[in-house]
Amino acid sequence: MTNVLEVSGIDAGYGPVQVLRHLSFTVGEGEIVVILGANGAGKTTTLRAVSGMIPSSGSVRLRGSEVRGRRPDQLCSLGLAHVPQGRGTVTDLTVEENLRLGAFSRKDQAEISADIASWYDIFPRLGERQAQHAGSMSGGEQQMLAIARALMSRPTLLLLDEPSLGLAPLVTKELFGRIGEINRSSGTAVLVVEQNANLALSIASRGYVLETGQIISSGTAEYLRNDDKVRQAYLGH
Amino acid sequence: MSEFLQFTFIGLGRGAVYATLALALVIIYRTTGLLNFAQGEMAMFCTYFVWFGYDKGLPLPAAVLVGMVGGFLMGALIERLLVRPVSKKAMGNPLPIVIVTIGLFLGLNGLAPIIFEGPAKTFPVPFGDGTVSILGASIPTRTLGTLAVLAMSVAVLWLLFQKTKFGLGIRAVASNAESSALVGVPVGRMLLIGWGMSAAFGALAGTLSTEGALDNTLMALPLIYAFAAATLGGFDSELGAVVGGLLIGVITELLARYGTIGGYSVGQDLKLFPAFLLILLVLVFRPAGLFGTGEVKRV
Numbered sequence: 001m002t003n004v005l006e007v008s009g010i011d012a013g014y015g016p017v018q019v020l021r022h023l024s025f026t027v028g029e030g031e032i033v034v035i036l037g038a039n040g041a042g043k044t045t046t047l048r049a050v051s052g053m054i055p056s057s058g059s060v061r062l063r064g065s066e067v068r069g070r071r072p073d074q075l076c077s078l079g080l081a082h083v084p085q086g087r088g089t090v091t092d093l094t095v096e097e098n099l100r101l102g103a104f105s106r107k108d109q110a111e112i113s114a115d116i117a118s119w120y121d122i123f124p125r126l127g128e129r130q131a132q133h134a135g136s137m138s139g140g141e142q143q144m145l146a147i148a149r150a151l152m153s154r155p156t157l158l159l160l161d162e163p164s165l166g167l168a169p170l171v172t173k174e175l176f177g178r179i180g181e182i183n184r185s186s187g188t189a190v191l192v193v194e195q196n197a198n199l200a201l202s203i204a205s206r207g208y209v210l211e212t213g214q215i216i217s218s219g220t221a222e223y224l225r226n227d228d229k230v231r232q233a234y235l236g237h
Numbered sequence: 238m239s240e241f242l243q244f245t246f247i248g249l250g251r252g253a254v255y256a257t258l259a260l261a262l263v264i265i266y267r268t269t270g271l272l273n274f275a276q277g278e279m280a281m282f283c284t285y286f287v288w289f290g291y292d293k294g295l296p297l298p299a300a301v302l303v304g305m306v307g308g309f310l311m312g313a314l315i316e317r318l319l320v321r322p323v324s325k326k327a328m329g330n331p332l333p334i335v336i337v338t339i340g341l342f343l344g345l346n347g348l349a350p351i352i353f354e355g356p357a358k359t360f361p362v363p364f365g366d367g368t369v370s371i372l373g374a375s376i377p378t379r380t381l382g383t384l385a386v387l388a389m390s391v392a393v394l395w396l397l398f399q400k401t402k403f404g405l406g407i408r409a410v411a412s413n414a415e416s417s418a419l420v421g422v423p424v425g426r427m428l429l430i431g432w433g434m435s436a437a438f439g440a441l442a443g444t445l446s447t448e449g450a451l452d453n454t455l456m457a458l459p460l461i462y463a464f465a466a467a468t469l470g471g472f473d474s475e476l477g478a479v480v481g482g483l484l485i486g487v488i489t490e491l492l493a494r495y496g497t498i499g500g501y502s503v504g505q506d507l508k509l510f511p512a513f514l515l516i517l518l519v520l521v522f523r524p525a526g527l528f529g530t531g532e533v534k535r536v
Binding site: 051053071072073076077081082083084088089090091092093097100101102104105149150152153 | 402405406408409411412413415416417418419420421422423424530
């Protein structure tokens, strides 16, 4: 299998504080990979380093070419989409404007409108609220919008930063179902970082466990679910 | 009655100038979420570019174009060389950049007389000094011309912000720059163009403010009125800037003519006072302004 993302030996942090220590992992084409970890393990920092929001050293290869040091907007046009923690929808813009914004790097006007229409089919709530400010929607609806918006750039890899944060269990469950469906139908690879290990492992094919900026365990979803350490720390049984 | 109408029109003309400058403030606010205290001095400086073109023999409209292009370059340079490095270090704290704009205010004010040596420059009166009679009141052609320029500016800006992809990007950057970058908006370029555009509008506002002469005090008062206008109308609304500007212009002109405080006429000397009072009242009772959206948030 060819890799969409190959991260090898990256160090990153904030000012003098080093968070990631020589981190390496891969995401294969069309694959869903999860990074599990407690608060402060470095999950968000990992995604921020990959998408160029903070400087890092080491190597980040997207579809085979080195992209470390590129700006987030450049990475977006190379096929990387990142839904940040807290969703990152532009609350002052309408639902429709948010979706159009997601296609900022594209020029095919007719196709963009068609894509927006198809998102309204997939998430009817977004269609009903297309002229409303994104900030007026519930957390779950905003998360759906954030994901739809990220996919408007037709990425090959989607980064999701704790999509379950602040959502009710039922909403989270639906959300993960949708992520799985989107992955199957579009073939977009997904790298998701989560604290909700159960749900994340249910849709992922592989996973990594992050602790204080280092990977302490990795393997197939099946393997991780039966790993004693993972069970004690993240699955609670 | 005709006198009242005449002063109302003069107020509208003055208000149109405040509105044009308020538009420049709104552009910066919508792009960066910042108040630019140097907006007036940037406009004054750009008006010197206009004068330069005029002095070299260009007709006034062409000279204004020179001033706007020069203004765009100046605004873009200011963003690239001063604002961007500081905001990178400031990590989301707006205060350092506000201080930069205050520094720019003082710097440009001091630089103008040094670069464009000597005393006040003679400057042509835009739209001449003729009058048109409307309902018995004689309205300066200049007032009508200024209003027409304002109407055009608003239309252009509204189309740009609401109907183009560039406008969508710039509104997104103002609201959430980090998340805009993640969906592919080149944030730096948007900010650069925003500063450039707002400085270019300053050239227009400055030219309309001149009363036959140009020196570095040109925009000191208009800036205060423009702040009052933008506060009244709402800092994120072009329509608000325009309505606010016209209202402020008419209110201050009529008060200057008819208002009295303790038996003394308000006159031209005291007419700044209602502008300050308005800023205060709006901030207390309706902080988002008449047309501002305020912040919509649901957690």
